[in-house]
Amino acid sequence: MEFPVWVVPFLTAPMLIPLVAIPHVIVAQFAVGGGFLLADGVTWAYRHGRADALDYLRDLARFFVLLTIVFGAITGVGIWWTIGLTAPESTSALIHVFVFGWATEWVVFVIEIVSAFAFYYLWGRLRPREHIAMGWIYAASAWLSLVLITGITAFMLTTGRWTPEANFFVAFFNPSFLPQTLIRTGGSLAIAALWIGVHLSLRAPEALRDELVPRISRWAVVGMLLILIGGIGFFSVLPDHARLNIIRAPLLLIMTALNFGATLIALAAFGLGYLRGGRWINPPEALLMLLIGAVAITSGEFLREGARKPYRIERYIFSPGVRMAEAATLQRDGLIAHSPWLQLHLRENLGLTEEALRDPARLPEPQKVQVGEALYTYHCSSCHALDGYNGLRPLIQPWTPEMIADAIRHLHRTNPAMPPWLGNESEREALIAYLITLQKGGP
Amino acid sequence: MPPVPGPDPLGMPIPVGYLFVLKVFGFFLHAVFMNLWLAGLPVAVILARSHPRVSDRLIAAMPFAMAFGINAGIVPLLFLQTLYPQFFYPATILQAWFWFLIIPLLLIAYTAVYAAAFGRWRILSSLVAVILLTWIGFQFSAAMALTARPDRWPALFQNAAPAGGVHGWTLALDPEALLRLGLMAGMAFGTVGAFLALLAELSRDDSRLQEQARPLVPILFTIGLGIFGLAGSLYAPTVADRLPQILQLLAGASMPIAWAAAWLYRAQPRPATAIVLTILQGGVLLSNAIARQVVQAAELGQWVDLGKIPVRGEWGSVFLFLVTLLIGIATLAWIFKTVWARVREVRPG
Ligand code: HEM
Secondary structure, eight states: OOOOOOOOOTOOOOGHHHHHHHHHHHHHHHHHHHHHHHHHHHHHHHHTHHHHHHHHHHHHHHHHHHIIIIIIIHHHHHHHHHHHHHHHHHHHHHHHHHHHHHHHHHHHHHHHHHHHHHHHTTTTTSSSHHHHHHHHHHHHHHHHHHHHHHHHHHHHHOOOOOOOOOHHHHHHTOOHHHHHHHHHHHHHHHHHHHHHHHHHHHHSOOOOOOHHHHHHHHHHHHHHHHHHHHHHHHHHHHHHHHHHHHHHHHHHHHEEEEEEHHHHHHHHHHHHHHHHSSTTTTTTHHHHHHHHHHHHHHHHHHHHHTTTEEETTTTETTTTOOGGGGGGHHHHOOGGOHHHHHHHIIIIOOOOOOHHHOOOGGGHHHHHHHHHHHHHHHHTTTOOOOTTTTTTHHHHHTHHHHHHHHHTTTTTHOTTTTTTSOOHHHHHHHHHHHHHHHTTHHH | OOOOOOOOOBBBOOOHHHHHHHHHHHHHHHHHHHHHHHHHEEEEEEHHTSSHHHHHHHHHHHHHHHHHHHHHHHHHHHHHHHHHHHHHHHHHHHHHHHHHHHHHHHHHHHHHHHHTTSSHHHHHHHHHHOOOOOOHHHHHHHHHHHHGGGGGGGHHHHHHHHSSOOOOOOOOHHHHHHHHHHHHHHHHHHHHHHHHHHHHHOOOOOOHHHHHHHHHHHHHHHHHHEEEEEHHHHHHHHGGSSSOHHHHHHHHHHHHHHHHHHHHHHHSSSSSHHHHHHHHHHHHHHHHEEEEEHHHHHHHHOOGGGGGGGGGHHHHHHHHHHHHHHHHHHHHHHHHHHHHHHOOOOOSO
């Protein structure tokens, strides 16, 4: 509440996060799983003196390095950009708990980049033993970066025993850390197999494809097993509010179904690849499978993000950026009193006095509505566009004014994915006045 | 009173002194690589016909500069957000779309840099990258300038606040941002000069590169000193009261000293003089990184007393970081040793 709010029409600002994060995850998981698959491939090719396989793997490594180093790195930084812009309080909280976890990840990134460059650019110049070592160093560091970031993202969903006084390790080793690490490790092996499947279908000779597909499918099947074990663990540690969200929200239910469906199809494909070899794989099929893998990742990420509501960080920060510990103060003093940017707008742009800000319900109707509109911006717009994503206007269209008033009064009861009302009574009246005008087409 | 949010109630992970050191170190690292593309790419484009060998080598080096420069940028970004979230976030949120656009633009620029390095439309690709990267550099300067100036926030906010929120299409087009970028660009020409000197002296079998690069080095430093001097003479007076004299002297004089060393290198082009030049140019970047930090701390010191913010004492995670760093350095040492051995082995003659 202390930061200005960026309003992105139609989409809501926080929805920009998945827009950047999902493509990132699809590539970053390839960066991790692909590391293992490439290192394994190179080890096998050298051991068996397979020059043809090495030639192909070099071609694959070029595609891999380009995609992961350029797209993976930039979209990764992009997630930071987006969370800082759309959820500054939560980003700041994460930074203050995890900054040295991220610094550790940075060290790992450096090793990742250097070993990837050495692995690809010195192909044919490194001794086989060195080349193999470079591949495995890359794979290990890429996997470590996955472990480190998983501790941080898992914390947002399940803070576990953490309190603001507790340290980094309590936060890092939170209840969903291990299950999510298993899921993500498995997911990376699986998605990497699908990416490589596309590359193989386009660039590898048929005979080599037949040899390599069972090899990568074996890794992918292990990956699916990890996803299964991790998935069971994940659902067992999920907080009650998150489970309730999944059951209640149609979008999350659809995502769960998509996630299970896509995962099963992928599993079947890997099984087939393992048993039948890769001669039969052609580019459209391989691309379709990659798309199905992308659907599994997208739905999984949506599920994790959506289940978190009404929190950004479980039991610490609510979606509109208010710390749980501050809720009672805001409900007593009012949201405006604790939002310097909102105050600036109301005072300077609308010309309201200090007195008026304390009790906006007593303002004449047009001004009351304007205050309500600004309260919508600060309290609601992070999850509801006016029209568009989770659009408020269509949502409340069929309601009576009494229903609107009641819904705002008991916001959390109206939908447990919403926080309680985080302002005072008078501010709530102003918001209700605005919502009623919204029904009639807006102020 | 500008609407500056309070410091994060979680407190600082460790005492702020350490955080400042890490931030400055990270920014220094970032600047080294970022300089290579900020000035190196335009130089490569301009010299494509007259100095093709220099241009080729610069373009070939760009993907590496980008990879490490972007990676190094993470470090100051981490510590900037730790020390000054209440300034950095509002300054970027006010210009949200422009700040956000950095990501797609950087993606295009990075791809263009690779395309050029792989020989696809070399000049056109490089030119696209030059334009985008210069724009991004300006965005960074605009964001950093606004971060340090909360007094400018209200005016920007009032013009950009539908229903109290920010539409994000405001750009803090500030002369100060241009001067900051000018200072960086001036230093960048020096960094490219030092890089070329080092490259020429390390590539002893590449006489074409040596012929073309050696005379260029002092010219690049002269251009750099000119830009640095111009931007500095306009910028320095505005921050003189916040920068101790010794630092003013160090940051200001370091560039002329490096410029003199560039002429010394021209007179005696040898590995030793190239190394001296590189070290002095490192001094330019480091002294200026420290000076920027001191000015930023003094400016923001008006709005927050960092000394009063409680310290969490996250030493366990610091330990994790240091142990990983040690293992990382050992691993990198092995990789570099191996790479060096194999690269030398393959070299003809
Ligand atoms: C996405 C990767 C990047 C990250 C994470 C990053 C990060 C940063 C950070 C945190 C700073 C401020 C340092 C401080 O004040 O302590 C900075 C400064 C700067 N960066 Fe980057 N950067 C990135 C890419 C770029 C690119 C592509 C350019 C293009 C030229 C660039 C140019 C600059 C410039 C000119 C400054 C100095 C701004 C000033 O102080 O006036 N950076 N960068």
